[in-house]
């Protein structure tokens with residue numbers, strides 16, 4: 001079946017070659033795909049020339065309508081595209097996502113939360129840390145953390161029975177795995193711990209990942225010394241390896257916080273047909289966008305906004321929402337691939353002192 005010729009004609013007639021976001025809509029107006037381009041018209045017309053078996057061909061076959069909006073520049077298009085994909089999770093964007101070579105740490109939002117390595121930012125809740133390279137090593141290190149703090153790492157569907165909630169259940173139930181007997185899990189599957197005890201361990205994990213607690217490391221050091229004291233050298237060596245992995249993770253978290261912190265500035269970009277923009281980026285998140293100010297009143301307005309964004313308390317840079325994690329990745333990648341763009345950024349104080357008074 002050929003793509004609808006009327007769609008192609010519509011694009012030819014109405015779309016312009018300028019930066020923007022486009023949406024492919026299905027028969028019920030559901031969003032099938034969100035894309036961006038610095039030349040919307042050319043990009044959209046290329047879908048109608050795609051070869052058979054190409055993703056673009058099947059997408060355009062399913063498409064009943066195309067909508068687009070223009071933005072001032074490519075950076076703006078990237079940020080808007082990412083936010084819309086996060087909001088709608090269009091089928092074609094999700095199915096054709098590339099495999100990632102990094103992972104996030106996720107504390108799930110379950111009744112008995114788990115600390116997991118996940119390869120992409122999930123749609124549902126919980127708290128994220130990262131991203132980190134070497135997903136396999138991360139999985140192993142998080143298993144270490146779970147074992148030290150007694151957190152579960154079983155399937156999310158394992159029924160949970162806290163010890164202080166047993167009146168709700170017919171029976172206490174047996175632990176579902178050996179970790180209960182080896183003492184490496186608090187075993188919330190079998191009423192062996194209270195809700196509060198388990199929550200405390202989760203909180204310790206969270207503080208460790210946020211860099212405000214060394215408790216898991218101290219626990220391991222104590223256990224390692226005890227094992228060596230009773231001549232259990234093999235066990236002590238296993239605990240030492242665990243300790244090293246967790247210390248390395250904490251170093252990575254510190255480095256990550258530094259990298260995110262450094263993504264805090266005012267970024268000025270030339271826009272399509274003179275629509276120059278200022279982006280206020282704090283800890284890798286775009287917290288404000290405005291036309292690059294002209295004239296005294298515009299500069300004063302912009303200065304107020306810069307002061308407001310950079311003065312307000314910002315959330316911890318390591319504990320992220322899925323949307324926040326994606327945005328930090330996008331912003332970091334943008335500047336990594338375009339070193340020249342760093343010449344357009346100004347620290348907020350520098351901007352207020354030197355640029356704002358005489359801005360474009």
Ligand code: SF4
Nearest residue numbers: 152154176177185189
């Ligand atoms: S002991 Fe129970 S809660 Fe802990 S990991 Fe095993 S199945 Fe899960």
